[in-house]
Amino acid sequence: MDKIPILKVGKCLLVTIHIDMHDRLAMALQDDLTNAIVSTRAKGVLIDVSALEIVDSFIGRMLSNIASASRVLDAVTIVVGMRPHVAITLVELGVQLSGIQTARNVDKGLETINRLIEQSESTDADGDD
Numbered sequence: 200m201d202k203i204p205i206l207k208v209g210k211c212l213l214v215t216i217h218i219d220m221h222d223r224l225a226m227a228l229q230d231d232l233t234n235a236i237v238s239t240r241a242k243g244v245l246i247d248v249s250a251l252e253i254v255d256s257f258i259g260r261m262l263s264n265i266a267s268a269s270r271v272l273d274a275v276t277i278v279v280g281m282r283p284h285v286a287i288t289l290v291e292l293g294v295q296l297s298g299i300q301t302a303r304n305v306d307k308g309l310e311t312i313n314r315l316i317e318q319s320e321s322t323d324a325d326g327d328d
Contacts, residue, residue: 201218201224202227202231203215203216203217203218203224203227203228203231205231205232205235207235207239207241208245208309209313210241210242210243210313210316211241211242211243211244211245211309211312211313211316212232212235212236212239212241212243212244212245212274213245213247213305214228214232214244214245214246214247215247215250216228216246216247216248216250216251217250218250219251219252219253220251220254220258220261222257225257225258225261226261228261228265229261229264229265229268232244232265232268232269233265233268233269233272236268236269236272236274237272241274242273242274242275242316242319242320243274243275243276243277243312243313243315243316244265244266244269244274244275244276244277245276245277245279245305245308245309245312246262246265246276246277246278246279247279247280247305247308248262248278248279248280248281248282248285249279249280249281249282249304250280251281251282251285252282252285253285253288254285254288254289255288255292256292256293256294259289259292259294259296260294262278262296262299263294263295263296263297263298263299266296266297266298266299267297267298270298275300275312275315275316275319276298276299276300277299277300277301277302277308277311277312278296278299278300278301278302278308279301279302279303279304279305279307279308280303280304280305281301300315
């Protein structure tokens with residue numbers, strides 16, 4: 200069975216989807232990613248979908264579920280590299296990607312996610328006084 204690699208980059212987990220997602224793979228990714236957030240104590244999740252050609256409502260919901268689970272585990276999620284036709288398909292399907300920020304590419308995504316993590320940590324530190 201295919202498995203999508205999850206790499207730790209600083210305080211973030213980087214997921215690069217290079218193969219077409221099917222339902223079972225998407226569910227395995229969700230489980231693997233939530234376990235990785237806990238085991239690595241990651242504060243951010245960056246999902247690179249630039250290689251995705253096709254999405255359906257199930258994949259869209261899985262992205263949303265991943266973001267929700269990440270948020271509960273105190274990590275922010277950013278999706279990068281979304282192609283225009285993928286974005287249009289998600290909108291046409293009525294998929295709500297609530298809680299997911301987007302960025303044009305991995306560099307911008309890492310920049311954004313690191314800024315959000317720093318803001319979160321400084322807010323947490325202010326509350327600890």
